Amino acid sequence: MPKKITQYTEDDLPKAYDANLFEDSIYKNWEKAGAFKPVTKKGSKKKPFTIIMPPPNATGTLHLGHASMLALQDIMIRYHRMKGEPTLWIPGTDHAAIATQNKVEKLLAEKSITRHDLGRKKFIKEVEEFVKGSQNTIRNQVRKMGSSCDWSRETYTLDAGPSLAVRTVFKQMFDDGLIYRGNRIVNWCPRCQSTLADDEVKYKEARTKFYYLKYGPFIIGTARPETKFLDKVVVVHPDDKRYRKYVGKTFDVPWINGTVKATVLADKASDPTFGTGAMTITPAHSQIDFEIAQRHKLEIVKIIDEKGNLTEHAGEFAGMNAKVSREKIIEALDAKGLVEKIDENYIHNLSICYRCDATIEPLTSTQWFINVDKKIPKRSKSLKQLSIEVVKNGKIEILPEKFEKIYTHWMGNLHDWCISRQIWFGHQIPVWYCKNCPGKPIVEIDTPARCSNCKNTEITQDPDVLDTWFSSGLWTFSTLGWPKKTPDLKTYHPTSVLETGYDILFFWVARMILMTTYALNEVPFKTVYLHGLVRTRNGEKMSKSKPETCIDPLDMISKYGADALRLSMVIGGGPGNDVRLYEEKIAGYRNFVNKIWNVTRFILLNTTPSDLSKPFNKKDVKTTADKWILTRLQKLIKESTQLIEKYKFSEAGMKIYDFLWNEMADWYLEFSKGEHKNPAVLLHVLRDTLKLLHPFVPYITEVLWEKLGMQKFLMLEEWPTYNASLIFPADAKKIEKIYTLITEIRKVRAEYKLDPAKKFDAVIYGGALTALLKEKEQAIKRLANLENITLAKKGTKPEKALSVIASGVEVYIPFDQMFDIEKELERIKKELAQHEKELAGLQGRLHNKTFLGSAPKEVVEQVKSDAARHTEAITKLNEHRRGLEKAA
RNA sequence: GGACAGUUAGCUCAGUUGGUAGAGCGUCUCGUUGACGUCGAGAAGGUCAGAGGUUCGAAUCCUCUACUGUCCACCA
Secondary structure (H helix, E strand, O other): OOOOOOOOOHHHOOOOOOHHHOHHHHHHHHHHOOOOOOOOOOOOOOOOEEEEOOOOEOOOOOOHHHHHHHHHHHHHHHHHHHOOOOEEEEOEEEOOHHHHHHHHHHHHHHOOOOHHHHOHHHHHHHHHHHHHHHHHHHHHHHHHOOOOOOHHHOEEOOOHHHHHHHHHHHHHHHHOOOEEEEEEEEEEEOOOOEEEOHHHEEEEEEEEEEEEEEEOOEEEEEOOHHHOOOOOEEEEOOOOHHHHHHOOOEEEEEEOOEEEEEEEEEOOOOOOOOOOOEEEOOHHHOHHHHHHHHHOOOOOOOOEOOOOEEOHHHHHHOOOEHHHHHHHHHHHHHHOOOEEEEEEEEEEEEEEEOOOOOEOEEEEEEEEEEOOOOEOOOOOOEHHHHHHHHHHOOOOEEEOOHHHHHHHHHHHOOOOEEOEEOOOOOOEOOEEEEOOOOOOOEEOOOOOOOOOOOOOOOEEEOOOEEOHHHHHOOHHHHOOOOOOOOHHHHHHOOEEEEEEEHHHHHHHHHHHHHHHHHHOOOOOEEEEEEEOOEEOOOOOEOOOOOOOOOOOHHHHHHHHOHHHHHHHHHOOOOOOOOEEOOHHHHHHHHHHHHHHHHHHHHHHHOOOHHHHHOOOOHHHOOOHHHHHHHHHHHHHHHHHHHHHHOOOHHHHHHHHHHHHHHHHHHHHHHHHOOOOOOHHHHHHHHHHHHHHHOOOOHHHHHHHHHHOOOOOOHHHOOOOOOOHHHOOHHHHHHHHHHHHHHHHHHHHHHHOOOOOOOOEEEEEEOHHHHHHHHHOHHHHHHHHOEEEEEEEOOOOOOOOEEEEEEOOEEEEEEOOOOOOHHHHHHHHHHHHHHHHHHHHHHHHHHOOHHHHHHOOHHHHHHHHHHHHHHHHHHHHHHHHHHHHHHHO
16 A cells, blocks of 8 residues: 555556456455454444355356355345444355265266275365365455455365364154154165255256056046055045945956956045046155144055165066166066057156256155254244244244245245255264164264163264255354354344345245244344346346356456446346346446546646645535535445445446446536536545445445555444535535526537537526536536627527527527538427427416316426426527528 | 236436436537546437326326246146
């Protein structure tokens, strides 16, 4: 930082801002100075603001989704830090059990090694090496985005702290009877060789064959004949008249492996309108069939095993891959004359694994579950009820609001959560089994030395690991030190905002709510802000398989700078709304960043070191233009602050953008060229604007702050406050009239294709604005490109002249030669028509008694004054027209 | 099958409690003006998806329709 300010010259400041020259070093300076750590100011009673960063998977690199998440969170964090709140943003990474294991297995497969070749210990070591590498990549990328997170508190889900939290919660839930081991239907991925939670299953539409098979007196329909070996129960709807006579009866039915004894049951689960209305059931491989079997206490036999092969119950087909066996089984059935017909065009949803796309096989398996319906001891409510309650009673607010309904609905239909996974990487389940005490699992936080029951030392730990979302569910408090009672936990929990994509509302957000309300009896966060997905220009999902549409955030940063990328992802998006991103858009915001640079450059080249060192004082306010820009600035401060408070970052960003470019640069800076230059106001407006911009574009604003000779980091400055004493409504209105006038003159010049280089003389009758016009004469001359101005309150109209009537001011540009009166008449007529059209609309309303009676006063007044304005313009234009007609 | 969102200028999107439609990009014309060509000035371009209703007044509120998208449920 420069200690002494010297006068800037053109050579000190390049014409264009080059983000690459500044970003990395600025970030390093912030980090070195400890600027990302929360600060509690002495005597301040401000409440802390906390965000726990959704931990990116430790599998690889960041994509645009992460970039947009980081941008939004950093905006909130920087804003609250500037508001003087103790602000904490904790970064971290997620071990992402299945995803990471798959990735490493794939890498090993390239060397023809399987995890079994290595064994559990060596394999885990391999995974950890891989994770270290990608964690470093992620850390650098998070930094590149300008994220002001507290690296000293960085956490990884497999760190000692979070792992202890995981085991502690597991034991607590087990002791409360909420965790149980059971043989239930699970979603099994034969590729991953593991269970999947219900929401880890994706669906894909597929065209398959649908078989109608003869089954005793029934025709049953199925898409999966390979599961039907042991079917001996026919289920029909109790109200189905066609089959009522069969209910409760038994039949001998010729079937795949000989004759079976079939029983007919009535159950409402059978849909009379689907297929033939009669179905046989396969309880071990279908959720619905399983439930029916439980209701009627039927035997549950597994036909397909974990590898996707048929079990010994398949008789001659045993050991065959289930998929392969299908045709063979149909052949066998057909040989027995049991195939009624085959529908070749049956479209149904295929369940596939969301990690590896393999077809899911529902099967029964012994797994660990969390019971979501059981009442928690001493709380008389289930996990499900607790989780719904905190959202319903407003302790947690979800944005956009519509997701509250979706959340409640999903939570209401939640089944018991299967938490065991048959993989090696992750938190191994803290359960041990003793050889001598079957059926009595030992659940401990720390590895026990012996069986708690018989003291035997021969105990083995459950080989499975926990679902990765189990540990993510604890993330808001495991990162803060729980189960230890740390000061961080006390200060920063519950956290303020959880900001994440709506695509993981169920995976993660719901589970955090469930786990936290259980373990801490407290909500994990007060507000959930769900951002949209980043899409391509055409609204498609960006995917790595289509590299031409897939934008790499790091490329964009090196090309346009992190600030431009941040803006392009924030502006145009809102909670729950997807954002379309394409390179021109980023380039557009790079242009804006450059504009910020040049506005500052102009001001620095027009101020002296002594201007820079003087604090702003109200006495420095001099011209009408000063009053106008200060008024506009106050309005901007008020509005943008409110918008940020309401999480409307896009609108806030747009407002500030608009102010800087269309008001400050286009008009105030222009007025400042020449005699109205006022360094004090220029600098004050610039400083406040840089502060408002800082959360959105932290790098450029910090760079410029330093150039302005400020000693402290901008990121640690105070957020501007609305100052009512800097509001001058009457002056602000006058300046707006001046610039409409200038615009009108420019319009006429352009319309007549007047030589832009040539300056013309003008006669101006200013009416009520005459004094101001006098003050701004130089600026008007410069901006409207006029030579001499003859200014008076009013006067006679020159005969041959172009006319501009705006803001109650008449401007005439006299012409001696080359002047086409006909053309000017035509133009005036066009303008008259425009005014008359608008006047007619307004008068229509003014003549309407009901309008006058029921519309609010302000509206009526507005309409009246608008009508008067048009009437005046019409009068003046008509006078001018008559003059021209005479001259012609 | 159920639920929800969207449909506004060529493209991407704003549009607060209803007061008569805006921006950026693109297009066209022009420009070496004391910061910026990553710029400046100006212009063209819209029956606010369609129909009906409430209202003095509807892009905005209500109903229906069409199209697009998302989520949930999964069907033997």
